Amino acid sequence: MKRVLNVGGNSKAIPLPAPYADFEHLLLDIDPTGQPDIVCDARQLQTLATDQFDAIYCSHNLEHYYHHDVSKVLAGFRHVLKPDGFAHIRVPDVGAVMKACVERGLDIEDVLYQSSLGPISVLDVLYGYGKQIESSGVEFFAHKTGFTQKSLSRALVAAGFNRIYCTADNLEVTAWAFNGTPSPEICARFNLAA
Numbered sequence: 057m058k059r060v061l062n063v064g065g066n067s068k069a070i071p072l073p074a075p076y077a078d079f080e081h082l083l084l085d086i087d088p089t090g091q092p093d094i095v096c097d098a099r100q101l102q103t104l105a106t107d108q109f110d111a112i113y114c115s116h117n118l119e120h121y122y123h124h125d126v127s128k129v130l131a132g133f134r135h136v137l138k139p140d141g142f143a144h145i146r147v148p149d150v151g152a153v154m155k156a157c158v159e160r161g162l163d164i165e166d167v168l169y170q171s172s173l174g175p176i177s178v179l180d181v182l183y184g185y186g187k188q189i190e191s192s193g194v195e196f197f198a199h200k201t202g203f204t205q206k207s208l209s210r211a212l213v214a215a216g217f218n219r220i221y222c223t224a225d226n227l228e229v230t231a232w233a234f235n236g237t238p239s240p241e242i243c244a245r246f247n248l249a250a
Contacts, residue, residue: 058110061136063098064117066090072113075245079111086196099125101132108136115146119199120184126201130215134235142234142242143217148181149229150202156227169227181227205229221248 060079062072067090068083084101085092096104098114099121112133121129133143156168157178164182167175173185180186184198203211205224208231212220217233224230232238232246242248 059108060111060113061094061109063112063114063133064120065092065113065115076111076113082109098129098132101129102135104132104136106135107138110138110141112137112141112143114143116148118145119147119201119203120196122200126211127215130211130217133233134216137235140234140236140239142232142238143212144246145208145212145231145233147203147208147229148199149204149224149227150182151204152224152227153178153181203229221246 058079060072060076060081062068062081062083064085065072065083066085066087068081072079072081082094083090083092084094084096084098086095086097088095094104098117114133118126118129130143137143153168156162157164157166162168162178164178166178168178168181169176174187176185182199182202189195189197205222208229209220209222212222212231212233215233218236219234219238220231222229222231232248238248
């Protein structure tokens with residue numbers, strides 16, 4: 057069975073995307089209250105054994121690290137991935153946020169979109185979900201690095217990933233970064249162009 061490491065997913069109660077339905081789901085988080093399988097800061101992934109996972113799913117976690125730590129996290133991803141493995145990363149698209157602000161005449165505290173958490177302001181997307189940080193008192197939730205499609209691709213190339221697919225949509229950048237050439241099965245599973 058293939059294994060996916062959900063980095064910073066907070067809880068296994070939060071489902072992974074459908075293409076991972078047949079993967080064994082392991083959770084890595086710095087907070088033990090969500091009962092992760094591995095309690096670890098993603099900057100320390102290189103302390104784990106190599107070649108353990110077929111995939112890494114990192115949704116809205118990479119932006120919580122300072123710019124100089126992003127390379128450590130991505131190096132850790134490569135460290136724990138199998139040679140034919142891949143990282144699937146989702147981050148807010150700050151370029152699209154700024155474009156939306158200009159086009160809609162928004163200010164930094166104006167509502168950018170409505171979510172299940174309530175109204176999300178421009179400030180929330182750029183710097184993290186403010187109400188969550190305020191209520192939890194946990195500064196880690198703040199966004200410390202912003203990404204665009206180009207900057208995320210550049211960081212993945214610098215980390216040594218060989219094949220990268222990167223898309224931007226709905227104020228989000230999504231990347232699939234492969235150590236080697238992706239299999240046709242994985243490309244079909246995630247609808248990645250050849």
